[in-house]
Amino acid sequence: MQERLEKLHAYMESRKLDALIMTHPKNVYYFTGFLTEPHERFMALVLVKGESPFLFVPLLDGEKAREACPAIMIYTHDDSQDALTVFQQLLPTPLTHIGVEKNHLTAKTYESLVSIVHATEAVDVGELLSNIRVSKDASEIATIKRAIWVMEESLRRTLPLISVGMTELDVVAELEYQMKKLKAQGPSFSTIVLAGEKSALPHGDPGEHAIQAGEVLLIDAGVYVDGYVSDLTRTFAVGQIGSELLDMYDTVLQANLAGIQAVRPGAPIAEVDRTARAVIGDRGYGEFFINRVGHGIGLELHEAPYVHSQAAGELIPGMVFTIEPGIYNTKIGGIRIEDNVLVTKDGVEVLTSFPKEMQIIG
Template sequence: MNNRIDHLLKQMNQEQIDSTLITSKANIYYFSNYLTDPHERLVAIYVDQKGHTLLILPEMEEKDAIAAGWSKDILSYNDDTDPWLLLKNYVEKTGHVPGSIAVEKENLSLSRGEIVAQSFPNTEIKDATELLNQLRVQKDQKEFQLLKQAAQLADFGVKTGVKAIEEGKSEMEIVAEIEYALKREGVREMSFSTLVLAGDKTSSPHGNPGKQKIEPGNFVLFDLGVVYEGYCSDITRTVAYKHATAEQEKIYNTVLKAEKAAIDACEIGKPVGDIDKTSRHLIEQAGYGKYFMHRIGHGLGIDVHEHPSMSGNNTLPLKEGMCFTIEPGIYIPEVGGVRIEDDIFMTKKGPEILTSYPKDLQIIG
């Protein structure tokens, strides 16, 4: 973790940032190896250019943070104490009131932002979001192994869901079977709410599973992911139940072709936007362009959606160590939808696909 703090300080120096206050759950974990959900309580890391590095957290979590490997300053508090006042006093005692402080503007609430401004009235408030995104975008070997394990558990989740498909069974019943099986494998947390959609509901990219029952001729779409030791996976597979029409097969095979082409297009140095354009062009050629209404994917790591956004206008070049999803889809109202999604890790040799559940059209039953 010390190397990560050192990299942060180097970037702060380059961007002329005097201090940084980190408050998001994901970044707290990244820099401390301590994974916690603080709810309404403050957990934060304060770092300045003079070498002061502080973890502030509730007193009841102090031993857990130390056990996780945190060895620098700790400032713990109980529920009768104002942690912001303690932080202000700590900074003043260092003798170095910062000229600027970078905060996570996308994470910090307005009320907490006002507290920071009031606590350090002569300090310029800057945004640390992009700086922290850039530090996390390239994963190391340990992160690769955690992401790979999370992906394997996602494969297991889809396999469980496909096996659970039966006529008359509801979407939520299948969700329950998937999550129960994953709990038995030791998974405590899903990356997001598990999605099982059937029939015309598959035409909604972010639909909500409910009591709709599986019927012959349905597409059944699974979108799920797990959190494994703080790292996320995200997979989507679509199958047909009993039979599929010629139109359904055409939609499916178009998405599959677009997904494979996008993965093949992943090369070190290529702009992220080119990956989206490769997939989108094939879907447009097949006549389904207006039914593919989202980006090709997103970054993946401690957060299930993180930097970079895999959108068509992103000029960021692909780099070794990046992890992201590739997930084209076609969604036609009253007909149904197909999405196929894999987790991709960029290596020197090219893209490695972490998720491995079969992608050719399966007709179940």
């Protein structure tokens, strides 16, 4: 944690900032070890030039914060107080030049913060924090691997329970039960289970549709383990499926493998998307590939790097992201195969191990 904080102090020095006020809960966790969701209540990690950092949290989270980060001073506010009024009393003023997370703050809170410290300049530090977090260290990678194992084992335990006639929501319930049995903190997003034509909706909502023989079943799910996420998609055949769906599946699988092969340190991020997209385009399904090929995962389900055909920058060791090409034909169904990969100093490590060959269930 100290090494991470030192990077912030160096940035503050380079930009001549008087203070850095961090409000995104996941960034607070990354730099302190304290993880919570304050909901509508105000929370901030504050670095003031020449002073020790402090954490300002709702009173409800005060004791948990002290246990998580005993080396950092903790201040609290309760629900009867105006949080920013209490916060103002903890700050030396004026703080002419400050750093804030503009993407996370509401317009009202941003204006209030600038006003109470009498700032003449407020620098957005969101990109800085994203760049610091983008390369995962060994501890983070180990935690992500545990999250992946829990997700894959949950799916392994659920598949034998799926049968024709079950609804999509039935499968969601079974899968999320297994997640909890395996000690996940919870799903990392709303579990997606879609059958038949609905599988062509990349972000469709599971419902009362009963699974039928001859259609595909797409399962996209992930879990939180110690604050870090996994994100896995596999598509299954329910009994025997038609030749077009089989061809779509093989195309997506080849695109997935090609995308993985394009991963290496120094390669353009955009090349991963373009490589996978070319496979699908060459097989005649280009119009049905409507999503970017991947996104970073870590403390958040979607974080840098964002892997699309116009992405700027190069891959660097420690990046962890998804590779998830798909074909979505609303007339017959959709296919998506998603892996989680790590950029290593020599190339790529595929962190997910769940089989990708077509599996028949039900």
